[in-house]
Amino acid sequence: xxxxxxxxxxxxxxxxxxxxxxxxxxxxxxxxxxxxxxxxxxxxxxxxxxxxxxxxxxxxxxxxxxxxxxxxxxxxxxxxxxxxxxxxxxxxxxxxxxxxxxxxxxxxxxxxxxxxxxxxxxxxxxxxxxxxxxxxxxxxxxxxxxxxxxxxxxxxxxxxxxxxxxxxxxxxxxxxxxxxxxxxxxxxxxxxxxxxxxxxxxxxxxxxxxxxxxxx
Amino acid sequence: xxxxxxxxxxxxxxxxxxxxxxxxxxxxxxxxxxxxxxxxxxxxxxxxxxxxxxxxxxxxxxxxxxxxxxxxxxxxxxxxxxxxxxxxxxxxxxxxxxxxxxxxxxxxxxxxxxxxxxxxxxxxxxxxxxxxxxxxxxxxxxxxxxxxxxxxxxx
Numbered sequence: 001x002x003x004x005x006x007x008x009x010x011x012x013x014x015x016x017x018x019x020x021x022x023x024x025x026x027x028x029x030x031x032x033x034x035x036x037x038x039x040x041x042x043x044x045x046x047x048x049x050x051x052x053x054x055x056x057x058x059x060x061x062x063x064x065x066x067x068x069x070x071x072x073x074x075x076x077x078x079x080x081x082x083x084x085x086x087x088x089x090x091x092x093x094x095x096x097x098x099x100x101x102x103x104x105x106x107x108x109x110x111x112x113x114x115x116x117x118x119x120x121x122x123x124x125x126x127x128x129x130x131x132x133x134x135x136x137x138x139x140x141x142x143x144x145x146x147x148x149x150x151x152x153x154x155x156x157x158x159x160x161x162x163x164x165x166x167x168x169x170x171x172x173x174x175x176x177x178x179x180x181x182x183x184x185x186x187x188x189x190x191x192x193x194x195x196x197x198x199x200x201x202x203x204x205x206x207x208x209x210x211x212x213x214x215x216x
Numbered sequence: 217x218x219x220x221x222x223x224x225x226x227x228x229x230x231x232x233x234x235x236x237x238x239x240x241x242x243x244x245x246x247x248x249x250x251x252x253x254x255x256x257x258x259x260x261x262x263x264x265x266x267x268x269x270x271x272x273x274x275x276x277x278x279x280x281x282x283x284x285x286x287x288x289x290x291x292x293x294x295x296x297x298x299x300x301x302x303x304x305x306x307x308x309x310x311x312x313x314x315x316x317x318x319x320x321x322x323x324x325x326x327x328x329x330x331x332x333x334x335x336x337x338x339x340x341x342x343x344x345x346x347x348x349x350x351x352x353x354x355x356x357x358x359x360x361x362x363x364x365x366x367x368x369x370x371x
Contacts, residue, residue, distance in 0.1 A: 082265055084330065084332050084333075125264075132260060134366075162305075164307045164308070169291055173335075175334065177307070178307070179301045180306065181303070182305065
């Protein structure tokens with residue numbers, strides 16, 4: 001029995017144009033599914049991928065930030081070591097996130113504490129700061145750099161530090177206490193800032209969840 | 217004449233002894249009116265800075281004022297407060313004193329009031345302790361010992 005209804009085609013292979021359209025639809029659906037599975041809810045706030053700030057680690061290794069981290073998710077905090085309250089909290093929150101991520105077995109995540117007080121925070125100072133706190137430096141680095149590099153980086157990531165109170169020690173050292181942005185940034189594997197958090201009050205669970213989302 | 221002088225001397229002695237006892241008792245009583253609990257200091261390194269935290273309980277019916285802290289642990293010691301600046305910035309500044317209202321507790325805690333130890337004389341390692349003296353206008357001196365701690369899990 002033949003079916004002559006033009007609106008009903010039980011054997012689409014007999015219609016080449018319909019077959020092409022069908023394949024196209026399948027391709028679009030597959031692409032959409034792929035896009036959904038790869039996308040996340042974290043917008044791109046700033047793109048640092050084309051920039052490389054020359055930094056120096058606590059171990060005096062030269063480092064291009066964020067270029068040398070390409071392919072890795074980075075959690076970066078901004079500190080100065082003379083800070084007695086906010087910056088130790090930020091450093092500790094970075095450590096707590098690091099512990100969570102390492103415990104979860106998530107690889108390819110690096111942690112960075114970048115000083116915005118390079119006049120004081122030389123590599124040896126940062127090294128001592130890390131040692132006294134018994135930081136796990138396997139995927140955690142403290143950074144400083146030349147003043148102009150640090151200023152450019154801080155400007156681009158939206159971190160401000162202005163001199164506040166200061167004290168003079170007996171050795172003639174003028175210690176400046178900065179009023180500064182309280183921040184931790186989440187940077188994706190392409191060097192793009194995807195989220196900022198209050199550094200001293202970071203919800204470490206939130207950051208860990210965001211890292212998992214980016215790493216999927 | 218001698219007996220008069222003897223009586224006068226004895227009277228002065230009694231008066232002075234009485235005053236001494238009274239002062240001593242007052243000191244003990246007023247010190248007991250201020251209780252310092254939950255003392256701790258952040259881990260930090262020699263020549264760096266840290267912060268001392270504690271709670272001041274004023275049990276008396278009168279307000280009191282913490283105006284100074286001394287310790288051999290650092291070159292400079294100041295009472296500080298952390299404050300919010302514009303655009304989400306944070307800073308800290310020295311303050312002259314902290315009033316502790318009657319029958320109240322004032323908490324020195326992270327992101328808030330703290331005693332800043334500037335230019336530490338030695339490393340402050342986990343488990344060490346720091347001795348300090350808190351000076352109140354009415355209650356006088358209160359000596360404390362604060363344990364050096366790592367950060368709390370959520371401060």
